[in-house]
Amino acid sequence: PKVVVRVQDEAEVVDLLAIARRHKVPVTFRAAGTSLSGQAISDSILIVLGDQWNGHDIREEGRQIRLQPGVIGAQANAWLAPKGFKIGPDPASINACKIGGIVANNASGMCCGTAQNSYHTLAGMRLVLADGAVLDTEDPASVSAFRDSHGDLLAALKKLAINTRENPDLAERIRHKYRLKNTTGLSLNALVDFTCPLD
Structure with a gap:
């Protein structure tokens, strides 16, 4: 670089x-x-x-955990272990990889298949878009502000999702592709899995 x-x-x-x-x-x-x-x-x-991205918040007696992207996967599991839970993804590098990479790569691991990969186990996310906008999907005020500021983007995503779902061959091809482990390219499965463009 x-x-x-x-x-x-x-x-x-x-x-x-x-x-x-x-x-x-x-x-x-x-x-x-x-x-x-x-x-x-x-x-x-x-x-x-940097080293400051290590915050966590255990919720619902361990059924959910909110993590900053610098938390190592094994550390998240150590925090959850006393409650009898662990995060869904179980990549081979769990002792070294961080949540930011686990989510960005839609990590899964040999034990969780696709049912518990990052895509299927995320409840919410706080993210910074390329234009600098910050969106916290668990904060209604943040979601409302984003809908106001990025309405055109959301409308375009909604149209793309509708067009994708209305093409049965394409929609089925996407569903089939993501039944298997697939971490390449964009998560096109979101176009057939969700109707809300924010999702």
Whole structure:
């Protein structure tokens, strides 16, 4: 990479994305970098999670946990173990990989198949979009503000999902493709699995 930046908080991510947009420079994010598929390789700006991204909140007696992207998967499981639970994804690198990478790669693992991969076990997410907008899907005020500011994007996604579902051959091809483990490309299965464009 030309530049490596270790980010410590969300505001820093928003600022970096603004700089990258202004200079028309691509960015790549890296959590722990344990994947062997090269997702964290960049010849531009590499944004690496700093040590501060390790917050967690155990909910519903361990049935749910909210994690910041720098939490190592095994640590999340250690927090949940006394409650008799663990996170769904179980990648081989669970002792080193971080939640940010687990989610970004739709990690699953040999034991969970697709039923408990990241895609199927996420209840909500706080994310920063490329334009710097922050969306917390568990915060009604954030969702409402996003609907107001990004209505055109949501309308386009809704239209794309409707067109996809109305094409039976395409919809079935997508459903079949994601019955198997598949972490390549975009999660096109969301177009047939959800009717709300935010989802």
